[in-house]
Amino acid sequence: xxxxxxxxxxxxxxxxxxxxxxxxxxxxxxxxxxxxxxxxxxxxxxxxxxxxxxxxxxxxxxxxxxxxxxxxxxxxxxxxxxxxxxxxxxxxxxxxxxxxxxxxxxxxxxxxxxxxxxxxxxxxxxxxxxxxxxxxxxxxxxxxxxxxxxxxxxxxxxxxxxxxxxxxxxxxxxxxxxxxxxxxx
Numbered sequence: 001x002x003x004x005x006x007x008x009x010x011x012x013x014x015x016x017x018x019x020x021x022x023x024x025x026x027x028x029x030x031x032x033x034x035x036x037x038x039x040x041x042x043x044x045x046x047x048x049x050x051x052x053x054x055x056x057x058x059x060x061x062x063x064x065x066x067x068x069x070x071x072x073x074x075x076x077x078x079x080x081x082x083x084x085x086x087x088x089x090x091x092x093x094x095x096x097x098x099x100x101x102x103x104x105x106x107x108x109x110x111x112x113x114x115x116x117x118x119x120x121x122x123x124x125x126x127x128x129x130x131x132x133x134x135x136x137x138x139x140x141x142x143x144x145x146x147x148x149x150x151x152x153x154x155x156x157x158x159x160x161x162x163x164x165x166x167x168x169x170x171x172x173x174x175x176x177x178x179x180x181x182x183x184x185x
Contacts, residue, residue, distance in 0.1 A: 037098025
């Protein structure tokens, strides 16, 4: 007889590592941080019982491996480094991880102030202006294209309005920049 046996002679099932929810959870977390919702979905997809999944999540939280607030901050910090997008895109990204609306709003309000969003919108415009420099379009259409571009990047109408107003004020000294080679030569 090979392997462990109970007193009644029946073979005791040996748990393989992939059959242990704690092992699977720690392996998932070793790849990248995860939200509680993500972890729950991944463990349930591996056919662990709800009870085992909840116990594992509690253990992960106890050890500090799962924390939705820290996860949301990490996601936003990563996006702030690599992307010039507005609050709406941050909200969509955080929501895709299954974070609660309260966590999402608290994180966004802490990290992406209106001033920060305005700064991001200006950076996005500076990247886009290179494409528009050579275009021969009239001033209203040019401003419309900038507004549409910023809206597509997730910036709110208030932020877009401020950026466009600043562009109009700066451009009023030299209106030839718009429509003949673009803006900010």
